[in-house]
Amino acid sequence: MLKVAKFGGSSVAGAEQFRKVKSIIEADPARRVVVVSAAGKRSADDHKLTDLLYLCHAHLSYGVSCDDILQTIEGRFAEIRTELGLRFDAEGEMKKLAAGLSRDTSVDELVSRGEYYTARLMAEYLGYRFVDAADCVFFGYDGQIDRDRTDRAIAEALAAHGRILIPGFYGRLPTGKIKVMSRGGSDITGALAAAATDADVYENWTDVSGILMADPRIVPDPRPIAKVTYAELRELAFMGASVMHEDSIQPVKDKGIALNIRNTNRPDDPGTLIVGEADDRDESERFITGIAGRRNFTIITVQKRDMNANATLCQALEIMDRYHAPVEHITLGLDSFALVSGSAAMGDALYDVLADIRKTCRPDNVRVQDEIALVAAVGRKMSSRPGISGRLFKALGDAGVNIRTIAQGADELAITVGVENKDFETAIRVLYDGFAG
Numbered sequence: 001m002l003k004v005a006k007f008g009g010s011s012v013a014g015a016e017q018f019r020k021v022k023s024i025i026e027a028d029p030a031r032r033v034v035v036v037s038a039a040g041k042r043s044a045d046d047h048k049l050t051d052l053l054y055l056c057h058a059h060l061s062y063g064v065s066c067d068d069i070l071q072t073i074e075g076r077f078a079e080i081r082t083e084l085g086l087r088f089d090a091e092g093e094m095k096k097l098a099a100g101l102s103r104d105t106s107v108d109e110l111v112s113r114g115e116y117y118t119a120r121l122m123a124e125y126l127g128y129r130f131v132d133a134a135d136c137v138f139f140g141y142d143g144q145i146d147r148d149r150t151d152r153a154i155a156e157a158l159a160a161h162g163r164i165l166i167p168g169f170y171g172r173l174p175t176g177k178i179k180v181m182s183r184g185g186s187d188i189t190g191a192l193a194a195a196a197t198d199a200d201v202y203e204n205w206t207d208v209s210g211i212l213m214a215d216p217r218i219v220p221d222p223r224p225i226a227k228v229t230y231a232e233l234r235e236l237a238f239m240g241a242s243v244m245h246e247d248s249i250q251p252v253k254d255k256g257i258a259l260n261i262r263n264t265n266r267p268d269d270p271g272t273l274i275v276g277e278a279d280d281r282d283e284s285e286r287f288i289t290g291i292a293g294r295r296n297f298t299i300i301t302v303q304k305r306d307m308n309a310n311a312t313l314c315q316a317l318e319i320m321d322r323y324h325a326p327v328e329h330i331t332l333g334l335d336s337f338a339l340v341s342g343s344a345a346m347g348d349a350l351y352d353v354l355a356d357i358r359k360t361c362r363p364d365n366v367r368v369q370d371e372i373a374l375v376a377a378v379g380r381k382m383s384s385r386p387g388i389s390g391r392l393f394k395a396l397g398d399a400g401v402n403i404r405t406i407a408q409g410a411d412e413l414a415i416t417v418g419v420e421n422k423d424f425e426t427a428i429r430v431l432y433d434g435f436a437g
C-alpha cells in the first residue's frame with residue numbers, strides 16, 4: 001500500500017501545523033511520499049510565504065530593498081526550526097539567497113523558494129529524504145510537464161530512498177531554469193507524484209473536511225461529500241462549485257487513482273473520496289451528491305411552427321458561435337428551442353445575435369429572458385431512480401420558485417434548472433434541505 005500525502009500551505013504554516021503533519025504521517029506507514037506547499041497563513045492577518053516572495057520580487061524589479069521581507073521570511077523558518085529543535089540553517093540559507101538577488105533574478109526561481117525551504121524543514125522533521133522538485137519534476141520546451149521524464153525520476157527517487165519529500169509548485173525547464181506552476185500548483189505536484197508511483201491513494205490534506213455539498217455562504221454548515229466520482233466533480237466544478245482544478249487532478253484521474261481530500265486539523269474526519277467508478281451498494285435516500293449553481297444567464301427562445309429542427313437549431317448555433325457566445329444548455333420542443341448562454345460572455349453581442357437569428361432562422365417569435373440562474377443537482381445515483389426530477393421540481397414549486405428551463409445531461413449525472421436570479425439562493429437551499437441534508 002502506498003499513499004502520496006500532499007499538505008497545503010495552511011497545513012504547514014507554522015510549528016504547530018508541522019506537529020500535526022508528523023502525527024498524520026506517523027499514523028500510517030503507507031504515507032511514504034509527501035509533497036508540501038510553502039508555509040501559508042497562520043491566522044487571517046498573516047501572509048503566505050509565496051505572496052511575500054512575489055512582493056520581494058516586485059521590490060527588486062523596482063530597485064527597492066526587500067531586506068525587511070526577507071527578514072520576515074527568515075523569521076518564519078527560524079521559528080519553525082527552533083520550536084521543533086531542528087538543525088536547518090535558516091539564517092545561512094537566507095543570507096545565501098539574499099546575496100544572489102538582483103534586478104535580473106527570475107521571479108519563478110525566487111518564489112519557488114517558499115516550497116523549497118518549507119520542504120527542507122519538513123524533510124528533516126519527518127526524517128524523509130528531501131528530493132528537490134528541480135530534480136524530479138520536468139517541463140518540456142513547450143512549458144508543459146514532461147510526464148515520462150517526471151514519472152521516471154519520481155519513481156526512481158522513491159525506489160532509492162523509500163520515503164521521500166518533494167516541494168510542490170515548481171520544476172525545471174530543459175534550459176535548467178526553474179519554472180513555477182499556476183497558483184496552488186502543489187496539488188499538481190502531488191498528483192504527478194501519485195501517478196508516477198502508482199499510489200493507491202492521493203491524499204490532499206487541507207484545512208477543510210472535504211468538498212462541501214453546497215456553498216456554505218448559502219447553506220449553513222453543509223455536509224461534506226463522502227464520495228464523488230471524477231465525472232460528478234466535473235459537473236460540480238462546471239456549475240461553479242469551488243473544487244480542485246481539473247488540470248491538477250488529471251494525472252491521478254487518468255490512472256484511476258482515488259483522491260482523498262482530508263483536513264489536517266481534524267485528521268479523524270474521513271474527508272471526501274474522489275473515485276473513478278463508485279460501486280454504490282448503499283441504498284440510502286440521499287441521491288444527490290452535491291448542488292452548485294451560477295447566476296447571470298440569458299435564455300434565447302426561438303419559436304417556429306413546423307420548423308426543421310436540425311436546420312434551424314444548427315443555424316442558431318452557428319450564429320452563437322460566430323459571436324463567441326458559449327451555449328451552456330439547449331432545450332428542444334416541437335416548435336421551439338431555447339439556448340442558454342452566460343450573459344457576460346454574450347455581452348452586447350446579444351443584439352447582433354438576435355438580429356441574425358431573425359434574419360437567418362426566420363422564426364415566428366424570439367424571446368429573451370435574462371437574470372437567469374442555473375442550479376444543478378448532481379448525483380450519479382439519480383439515473384437509477386424513477387421520479388427524481390418530479391420530486392425536485394415539486395419541491396421548488398412548493399417553495400414558490402419558478403422554473404424557467406430544465407436540462408438533464410445525456411449521462412443523467414445532473415439535473416439543471418434555470419430559475420430567476422432572485423430565486424437562486426432559495427433554490428439551492430430547497431434542494432439541499434429536501435434531498436441532500
Ligand code: ASP
Nearest residue numbers: 037050169183184185186
Ligand atoms: N505556494 C503556492 C501558492 O501559494 C503553491 C501552492 O500553495 O500550492 O500558490
